[in-house]
Amino acid sequence: MNTPISRLAAFAERLRPDAARLDTEDGLVREWFDAFRNEGFHELGGSRAPLSGEEFAEVLATLGAVSGAFAFVALQQIVANMHLAVPEEPSWPVVGVAFGHLRNVAGPAPVWDGATVSGFVPWLTGANLFPEVILGMRTLDGDEVFARVDARDRPAFRHSEPMPLIACAGTRTVTVRVDGLSVSPSQVLRSQPNGTMAEGDAQSVLYQTPLMVGCARACLSLIAASGRLGDEEKSRYRKTVKARLESVREAFSGSDALQGRRLRARLGDLTVRLARLAVMASGGSALITGHPAERLYREALLYSLMAQTPEIVQDAFAEALR
Numbered sequence: 001m002n003t004p005i006s007r008l009a010a011f012a013e014r015l016r017p018d019a020a021r022l023d024t025e026d027g028l029v030r031e032w033f034d035a036f037r038n039e040g041f042h043e044l045g046g047s048r049a050p051l052s053g054e055e056f057a058e059v060l061a062t063l064g065a066v067s068g069a070f071a072f073v074a075l076q077q078i079v080a081n082m083h084l085a086v087p088e089e090p091s092w093p094v095v096g097v098a099f100g101h102l103r104n105v106a107g108p109a110p111v112w113d114g115a116t117v118s119g120f121v122p123w124l125t126g127a128n129l130f131p132e133v134i135l136g137m138r139t140l141d142g143d144e145v146f147a148r149v150d151a152r153d154r155p156a157f158r159h160s161e162p163m164p165l166i167a168c169a170g171t172r173t174v175t176v177r178v179d180g181l182s183v184s185p186s187q188v189l190r191s192q193p194n195g196t197m198a199e200g201d202a203q204s205v206l207y208q209t210p211l212m213v214g215c216a217r218a219c220l221s222l223i224a225a226s227g228r229l230g231d232e233e234k235s236r237y238r239k240t241v242k243a244r245l246e247s248v249r250e251a252f253s254g255s256d257a258l259q260g261r262r263l264r265a266r267l268g269d270l271t272v273r274l275a276r277l278a279v280m281a282s283g284g285s286a287l288i289t290g291h292p293a294e295r296l297y298r299e300a301l302l303y304s305l306m307a308q309t310p311e312i313v314q315d316a317f318a319e320a321l322r
Helices: 004-022 026-038 053-064 068-081 201-206 209-225 231-252 257-282 292-305 310-320
Strands: 095-098 116-125 132-139 144-150 157-159 173-182 188-192
Touching: 004 026, 004 053, 004 068, 004 292, 026 068, 053 068, 053 209, 053 231, 068 095, 068 116, 068 209, 068 292, 095 116, 116 132, 209 231, 209 257, 209 292, 231 257, 257 292
Parallel strands: 095 132
Antiparallel strands: 116 173, 132 144, 144 188, 157 173
């Protein structure tokens, strides 16, 4: 059946030979994202190509099982699409996100006075790849505001050098210094009381888990191909892991959405342990930079640290010591 998911799976297989290079080469990430856009996949999650929760999870897991870096970039567009109104443009816009910092009520955030915005954005993925982003700001009264803004590097929206991340460095993830950026009320997509994003954290944190699912699936594939384990042991471990991954599907189907943080902690812990076992099952060659198991281990660590809040850290420690 020629569904968006099946077409995306075929696209992901075309990515596979470039997986190691996508981890570090932002130019290659851009080339593949152009192909992603040309095939209309950048509309996924928007009003023209809506996704159910389960479909959202499967899209990101499918890409993440091949290339964490590319899946990380695609995640930005798909999440942005959920916040965009139907655009007047004949083609769907390429837009990223820069609002995760609002999750931390006490953390830094740009401040909007109704005409201009200034402040600090601690995390922007896809710098110079996304010409626009949905920027999270706070008003002078502390309300949370989301606006679609020009994300090009310039004095009013100055990018740092790309962060030398331990994995997915090809995503061009930067910090941004915003200084007197003009933002009119017409650019505002929505506003909400201070703390609203933090209150909805369980659901937003759940959106981070599909990348972990993809990583876990890739680790299972490496373990399955290893000659260091017997078939019975592989089968037993595969069933155990798949049962745990099923909890993510159930959460996205709506039965467990309020358990987002706890599920993220459990899956993060599982993915790191599974990646370590994939390294061990692959033998000494996995110690060489660029080996699939080595890359997956670094990706698993990155996902565990992604979008941290004090509550996420506490959940991670509770899970590790459980």
